[in-house]
Amino acid sequence: MNGRQHSRPTLEQVAARAGVGRGTVSRVINGSPRVSESTRAAVARAVAELGYVPNQAARALAGSRTDAVALVIPEAEARLFAEPYFLDLIRGVSAELAEADKQLLLTLVRSEQERQRFEQYLAAQRVDGVLLASVHGDDPLPDRIRELGIPVVMNGRRSEAEPVPYVDSDNIGAGRAAVAHLVGRGRQRIATVTGPLDMYVARARLGGYRAGLAEAGHAPDEGLVATGDFTEDGGRAAMRGLLERRPELDAVFAASDVMAAGARAALREAGRRVPEDVALVGVDDSPVARLMDPPLTTVRQPIEEMGRTMARMLLDDVTGTPEHSPKRVLPTELVVRGSC
Amino acid sequence: MNGRQHSRPTLEQVAARAGVGRGTVSRVINGSPRVSESTRAAVARAVAELGYVPNQAARALAGSRTDAVALVIPEAEARLFAEPYFLDLIRGVSAELAEADKQLLLTLVRSEQERQRFEQYLAAQRVDGVLLASVHGDDPLPDRIRELGIPVVMNGRRSEAEPVPYVDSDNIGAGRAAVAHLVGRGRQRIATVTGPLDMYVARARLGGYRAGLAEAGHAPDEGLVATGDFTEDGGRAAMRGLLERRPELDAVFAASDVMAAGARAALREAGRRVPEDVALVGVDDSPVARLMDPPLTTVRQPIEEMGRTMARMLLDDVTGTPEHSPKRVLPTELVVRGSC
DNA sequence: CACCGGGATGGGAGCGCTCCCACCCTAGAG
DNA sequence: CTCTAGGGTGGGAGCGCTCCCATCCCGGTG
Numbered sequence: 001m002n003g004r005q006h007s008r009p010t011l012e013q014v015a016a017r018a019g020v021g022r023g024t025v026s027r028v029i030n031g032s033p034r035v036s037e038s039t040r041a042a043v044a045r046a047v048a049e050l051g052y053v054p055n056q057a058a059r060a061l062a063g064s065r066t067d068a069v070a071l072v073i074p075e076a077e078a079r080l081f082a083e084p085y086f087l088d089l090i091r092g093v094s095a096e097l098a099e100a101d102k103q104l105l106l107t108l109v110r111s112e113q114e115r116q117r118f119e120q121y122l123a124a125q126r127v128d129g130v131l132l133a134s135v136h137g138d139d140p141l142p143d144r145i146r147e148l149g150i151p152v153v154m155n156g157r158r159s160e161a162e163p164v165p166y167v168d169s170d171n172i173g174a175g176r177a178a179v180a181h182l183v184g185r186g187r188q189r190i191a192t193v194t195g196p197l198d199m200y201v202a203r204a205r206l207g208g209y210r211a212g213l214a215e216a217g218h219a220p221d222e223g224l225v226a227t228g229d230f231t232e233d234g235g236r237a238a239m240r241g242l243l244e245r246r247p248e249l250d251a252v253f254a255a256s257d258v259m260a261a262g263a264r265a266a267l268r269e270a271g272r273r274v275p276e277d278v279a280l281v282g283v284d285d286s287p288v289a290r291l292m293d294p295p296l297t298t299v300r301q302p303i304e305e306m307g308r309t310m311a312r313m314l315l316d317d318v319t320g321t322p323e324h325s326p327k328r329v330l331p332t333e334l335v336v337r338g339s340c
Numbered sequence: 341m342n343g344r345q346h347s348r349p350t351l352e353q354v355a356a357r358a359g360v361g362r363g364t365v366s367r368v369i370n371g372s373p374r375v376s377e378s379t380r381a382a383v384a385r386a387v388a389e390l391g392y393v394p395n396q397a398a399r400a401l402a403g404s405r406t407d408a409v410a411l412v413i414p415e416a417e418a419r420l421f422a423e424p425y426f427l428d429l430i431r432g433v434s435a436e437l438a439e440a441d442k443q444l445l446l447t448l449v450r451s452e453q454e455r456q457r458f459e460q461y462l463a464a465q466r467v468d469g470v471l472l473a474s475v476h477g478d479d480p481l482p483d484r485i486r487e488l489g490i491p492v493v494m495n496g497r498r499s500e501a502e503p504v505p506y507v508d509s510d511n512i513g514a515g516r517a518a519v520a521h522l523v524g525r526g527r528q529r530i531a532t533v534t535g536p537l538d539m540y541v542a543r544a545r546l547g548g549y550r551a552g553l554a555e556a557g558h559a560p561d562e563g564l565v566a567t568g569d570f571t572e573d574g575g576r577a578a579m580r581g582l583l584e585r586r587p588e589l590d591a592v593f594a595a596s597d598v599m600a601a602g603a604r605a606a607l608r609e610a611g612r613r614v615p616e617d618v619a620l621v622g623v624d625d626s627p628v629a630r631l632m633d634p635p636l637t638t639v640r641q642p643i644e645e646m647g648r649t650m651a652r653m654l655l656d657d658v659t660g661t662p663e664h665s666p667k668r669v670l671p672t673e674l675v676v677r678g679s680c
Numbered sequence: 681c682a683c684c685g686g687g688a689t690g691g692g693a694g695c696g697c698t699c700c701c702a703c704c705c706t707a708g709a710g
Numbered sequence: 711c712t713c714t715a716g717g718g719t720g721g722g723a724g725c726g727c728t729c730c731c732a733t734c735c736c737g738g739t740g
Contacts, residue, residue, distance in 0.1 A: 008463060010696055021720035026698065036718065053463040057406065058696035060397035061725050068445075075431070087427055091415070094448040098457075103466065105408075106446040108434040117438075123348065123393040126443065232631070261631050291572070291601050291628055350726055361690035366728060376688065398726035401695050 009050040018046035029054060060125075068103040069093075069314060070127040072118065072141075075110040077134040084286055085303060089133060089155060092307020100315050102128075115141065122148055129314045131155070137198050151317035153310045153326075159200055165317070165326030167310045169301040171201050174332040175208020176215070178253045178281040178299055181334055183216040187251035187279055191224040193238040193263055195255045202230075205255040205283065224249065228259045235262025243270050250278055251340065257282035257289045257298055260339075264292060279340030283332075294338030302330050349390040358386035369394060400465075408443040409433075409654060410467040412458065412481075415450040417474040424626055425643055429473060429495060432647020440655050442468075455481065462488055469654045471495070477538050491657035493650045493666075499540055505657070505666035507650045509641040511541055514672040515548020516555070518593045518621040518639055521674055523556040527591035527619055531564040533578040533603055535595045542570075545595040545623065564589060568599045575602025583610050590618055591680065597622035597629045597638055600679075604632060619680030623672075634678030642670050 015025045020039060027035050028043040035043075046052070060066045071093055073086055090106070097104050105127055109115050122130070122145060129151040132142055135158055142164040145152045154166040175192075182190050192209045195202030206225070213220060223245045226238035235254055239262065242249060252267075254260035260282030264274060272278045274294060282289055285300035309328055315321075355365045360379060367375050368383040375383075386392070400406045411433055413426055430446070437444050445467055449455050462470070462485060469491040472482055475498055482504040485492045494506040515532075522530050532549045535542030546565070553560060563585045566578035575594055579602065582589060592607075594600035600622030604614060612618045614634060622629055625640035649668055655661075 008465070011698095012696080015720095022697085023699090023720060024718085027719090030698085034718065039718080051463075053460055055401070055696050056461075056464045056466045057397050057400035057404075058725090059698075061395070061401050061695090061727085062697040062699080064397075064698090064725075066397065071446075084424075090446065091448060094446065095450065098448075098450070098454060101457075103461070104446050106411075106430065106434065106444050108431060108438075110435065110438070114438060117441075120393055121396075121443070123391075124396045125348070126396045288628065288631055291631065293633055351728095352726080355690095362727085363691065363729085364689060367689090370728085374688065379688080395726055398695090399728075401697085401725090402727040402729080404695075404728095 008055070009052045011052075011054070014043065014046045014050055014052050017050060018043045064125070065318075066103075066126060066128050067101065068105050068127045069097060069129050069131060069311070069318075070105040070107055070118075070121070071131045071133065072107045072109060073133045074136075075108045085284070086133065088303035089307040092304035092309075093131060093311045094307075095304075096308040096311035096315075100311075102315065119144065119148075122150055128318045129153075131310050131314060137200060151314055153314045153317070155306060155310055157200055162327070165313060167306050167313065167328045167330065168201075169303075169306060169330050170332050171204035172208040172211065174283055174299040174301070175205040175210075175253065175255075176212040177208075177332065177334045178283070179209055179212025179216065181297070181336070182251045182253065182279055182281060182340060183212070183218070185251075185279060185340055187340075188218075189224065189246065189249040190218070190251040190253060191226065191242045191246060191249045193226050193228045193235055193242070193252060193254040193259050195228060195230045195259075197227060202255060209253055221246075228255070228262075230256050230259060232258050232262040232265075235259030236266045237262075239263035239266035240270075243267075243272075252278060252280050254280065254282050257284040257286045257296060260296055260298070261288055261292060264296075275338065275340045281340055285335050289335075289337070292339070296339045297337045298335050300333045300335050302332070306330055348395070349392045351392075351394070354383065354386045354390055354392045357390060358383045404465070406443075406466060406468050407441065408445050408467045409437060409469045409471060409651070409658075410445040410447055410458075410461070411471045411473065412447045412449060413473045414476075415448045425624070426473065428643035429647040432644035432649075433471060433651045434647075435644075436648040436651035436655075440651075442655065459484065459488075462490055468658045469493075471650050471654060477540060491654055493654045493657070495646060495650055497540055502667070505653060507646050507653065507668045507670065508541075509643075509646060509670050510672050511544035512548040512551065514623055514639040514641070515545040515550075515593065515595075516552040517548075517672065517674045518623070519549055519552025519556065521637070521676070522591045522593065522619055522621060522680060523552070523558070525591075525619060525680055527680075528558075529564065529586065529589040530558070530591040530593065531566070531582045531586060531589045533566050533568045533575055533582070533592060533594040533599050535568060535570045535599075537567060542595060549593055561586075568595070568602075570596050570599060572598050572602040572605075575599030576606045577602075579603035579606035580610075583607075583612075592618060592620050594620065594622050597624040597626045597636060600636055600638070601628055601632060604636075615678065615680045621680060625675050629675075629677070632679070636679045637677045638675050640673045640675050642672070646670055 011022055011025050015022045025043050028040050094104050107118055130145050132154040135154050137158050142152055142154055154164055156168050157166045194206045197203055226242045228234035228238040252263055254263050260280055267278055274280050282296050282298040285298045289296035289298045351362055351365050355362045365383050368380050434444050447458055470485050472494040475494050477498050482492055482494055494504055496508050497506045534546045537543055566582045568574035568578040592603055594603050600620055607614055607618055614620050622636050622638040625638045629636035629638045
């Protein structure tokens with residue numbers, strides 16, 4: 001049996017105890033400046049004595065705001081991605097929300113049906129704003145939410161010209177930095193294993209790779225580009241294809257650590273040594289990178305910081321604060337290890 | 341500026357449209373049986389036409405239940421543990437809650453201060469129940485929550501005789517299965533790297549290790565037991581100690597995959613081959629295990645299933661359903677790979 | 681044919697809070 | 711000394727829903 005017996009004190013009771021009116025207590029609770037110091041103290045004492053905690057439901061109903069924010073993660077992605085990604089993101093979001101005393105509603109979306117149910121939640125006014133992770137190129141959800149008049153911030157973007165506010169990492173810079181590093185080490189034939197090209201993040205990293213080569217004066221060679229899907233198997237298959245087409249390659253930029261691990265396996269199969277024969281660079285700096293043999297050089301994204309930034313932007317939007325730019329691109333950073 | 345202009349229809353408006361009273365609409369919405377079929381249909385039509393969605397805050401206030409459940413994860417643990425652990429757990433919890441149309445409130449607790457703030461939330465009646473992950477041996481939180489009269493279910497337990505409802509995996513069986521497997525492969529000197537012994541999970545796996553040896557007729561040897569802390573570095577240090585104390589060992593049971601990775605590194609340093617010289621078994625079946633070279637034999641815990649079970653137990657408790665046992669121990673499973 | 685039990689329904693009374701308007705009192709201005 | 715600002719304060723009016731009691735109406739009884 002459930003038994004939430006402890007009938008908690010109400011605003012009214014606090015008011016009675018402090019010898020003031022309901023309105024005054026409400027003002028004190030909400031930090032209004034229009035209360036005298038002595039009254040404030042009296043109310044504070046009553047609150048402490050009674051152990052008063054405002055009822056959230058009543059607040060939400062009367063004030064039409066919930067002090068909660070939803071973070072939406074497509075379940076398919078949660079499986080696919082370098083695992084710690086979402087935990088790091090959650091960590092950043094959570095930290096920032098906690099500071100602002102907001103609640104985090106986590107929504108894993110598994111199916112179209114659940115997606116629709118989520119829209120119902122929004123309509124039920126359960127949250128003040130929405131954070132969207134890993135949105136696909138053709139996802140209409142961000143626009144729908146905006147139409148409902150609910151603040152949104154996305155992690156990543158759907159295209160170069162994204163209309164909805166977002167926080168992304170500098171994926172182009174990531175590709176460039178990786179290539180620049182490889183070039184600096186004297187590599188001549190640098191290949192790449194990309195993500196699925198219907199995702200902006202994959203195109204951006206590929207773009208960075210090309211830009212890096214161009215800046216170093218290397219001629220582009222489409223034979224050095226293989227498409228993966230961000231999975232280990234995909235990385236392995238792509239690497240095999242590359243070895244077949246361009247056996248003379250001496251370096252690979254994989255667009256994720258997990259694909260780099262797959263590529264590593266394919267290289268080992270083919271008898272190529274890392275880094276002696278082929279240098280390898282990944283993206284993410286996931287734990288996998290550190291555990292690889294040799295440890296993987298990789299480009300780190302500031303995932304937790306992205307989470308924090310998203311939360312901050314959203315809260316600003318919710319409170320109507322004159323906000324910073326609705327588009328933020330955070331810098332990435334090369335982490336050099338033994339693989340090149 | 342925020343603008344949730346779309347003033348949504350209320351129960352009252354639906355009632356007017358359907359030509360019935362408020363009470364009737366409420367009954368239909370909540371699936372009460374005391375409504376005639378024709379009336380039900382009329383109301384359903386009105387709901388559809390108006391696009392009515394009940395306001396959650398009002399429901400919570402009037403009905404004193406929130407349709408939300410909190411999942412509490414200590415942040416320190418989130419960093420420490422084999423990364424996908426919590427994501428898998430979240431996934432299971434989320435799936436089960438979604439089916440019951442409940443919301444998941446995720447709370448990462450970073451500090452004592454935040455823990456207290458969380459108790460405030462509970463008092464503010466924001467959730468119907470609480471799921472607690474990775475509770476330490478001396479954590480008073482579970483008992484505190486119960487005192488507040490709020491249903492709780494924990495993941496793991498604090499001791500053998502845990503009074504609070506929990507879902508755990510069979511850690512003793514895990515240790516036993518690992519040892520039995522190693523014995524079956526003809527290993528004679530089987531060592532173990534444990535977790536921190538103030539955690540029940542670490543003691544249980546160690547207990548399983550000992551039981552396994554005893555069952556195989558091996559004499560216990562405390563020199564073959566080294567204490568780690570569930571981190572890679574800890575695993576490496578513990579392994580070094582073992583090699584020093586018992587250079588003749590030919591197998592190691594590490595109480596987590598991450599520690600196994602550390603042990604692997606120490607073995608490599610010492611010039612021992614895996615599995616030829618030393619066989620290695622971990623616990624968790626994290627992605628790290630698959631990526632190791634050779635791939636790691638490990639004992640898998642049904643993490644997602646634990647999450648689902650926890651959620652189910654909690655919901656039963658919330659609704660006062662005659663529940664299954666408040667203690668559940670889910671089976672673990674040996675996954676054989678190349679490391680032994 | 682009056683009477684009765686019970687299923688179906690309507691709607692008042694809150695749930696605990698925020699909003700906001702009216703009101704009080706004090707101090708400075710005229 | 712009267713008048714005028716305001717800062718402080720009290721409390722009515724909801725927010726949208728659930729609970730629950732009163733009421734209505736029907737077929738079945740005696």
